[in-house]
Amino acid sequence: MPDLLAGTKILALDTPPTVSATAGISFTTNGVAFTVGSITGGTYADCAVVFTAPTTGRVKIHVSARLINAGTSGTLIATETREGDVIGSGDAVEIASDALGVSHYGASFARLGACHLLSGLTPGASYNTRILHRVSASSGDIALRELIVEPAT
Numbered sequence: 001m002p003d004l005l006a007g008t009k010i011l012a013l014d015t016p017p018t019v020s021a022t023a024g025i026s027f028t029t030n031g032v033a034f035t036v037g038s039i040t041g042g043t044y045a046d047c048a049v050v051f052t053a054p055t056t057g058r059v060k061i062h063v064s065a066r067l068i069n070a071g072t073s074g075t076l077i078a079t080e081t082r083e084g085d086v087i088g089s090g091d092a093v094e095i096a097s098d099a100l101g102v103s104h105y106g107a108s109f110a111r112l113g114a115c116h117l118l119s120g121l122t123p124g125a126s127y128n129t130r131i132l133h134r135v136s137a138s139s140g141d142i143a144l145r146e147l148i149v150e151p152a153t
Contacts, residue, residue, distance in 0.1 A: 014055040018150035023047035023131075026143035034078060034096035034132040036088070040139060047145040048087040048130030053121035054151035062148040063131055064113030067104035068141045075140025076103040077133045079147065081118060085126040094118055096132040105136075111144065117152055 023045050031038025036046065051059065067075040078101025084090030094100070102112040121127060131145050 015151040015153075016052040016054055018148060019049040019051045020146070020148040021047050021049050022147075023145045024143065026141055028139055028141050029075075029133055029135060030139040031134055032136065034076075034080070034134045036130070036132060038134075042141075046087060046130055047147050048128060049147055049149050050085045050087065050126060050128045051149045053123050053125050053127060055123045056151070056153055057121040057123055058117060058119040058152040059121065060115055060148075060150050060152045061100075061118055061129060062113065062115045062146075062150075063101055064111065064144075064146045065102065065131070065142055066109055066111045066144040067102070068109045069105065069107060069135060069138055070140065071138040072106055073135060073137035073140075074103045074105045075133070075135050075142060077101045077131050077142065077145065079129050080132055081127055081129045083125070083127060085128060087128045087130055090128065093121070093127060101131075109141075113146075119152075
């Protein structure tokens with residue numbers, strides 16, 4: 001994918017707008033695999049965005065949430081990115097993993113965030129990214145999720 005180097009003329013399509021979503025609703029989960037399911041309490045709503053890949057084929061994905069676990073186990077969130085403009089559909093470009101998100105181990109709330117670079121996207125193509133969640137054991141509460149996807153040079 002081409003870099004935007006010093007002196008390069010930047011066009012509007014080179015850097016599509018940053019997109020974001022928030023979901024302040026709290027929910028409880030007991031699933032040990034990254035999913036949008038396994039909800040045992042509260043109300044779940046997707047925290048997801050659709051974006052257009054910039055000319056560089058790279059985006060920065062920021063994720064944050066407030067996490068707690070009923071015991072000393074972990075509560076984790078991470079993003080998955082798929083091709084297309086339908087949330088949760090399309091071929092996976094990047095699957096959710098512990099390395100892409102944040103985790104909190106313990107029974108006190110913590111607000112955490114992480115950022116990573118996703119590259120290899122097709123410039124001008126549509127993609128969808130959403131936050132998935134899991135616990136390592138016990139049950140966890142997740143609240144105040146935020147997702148930001150911005151073009152990267």
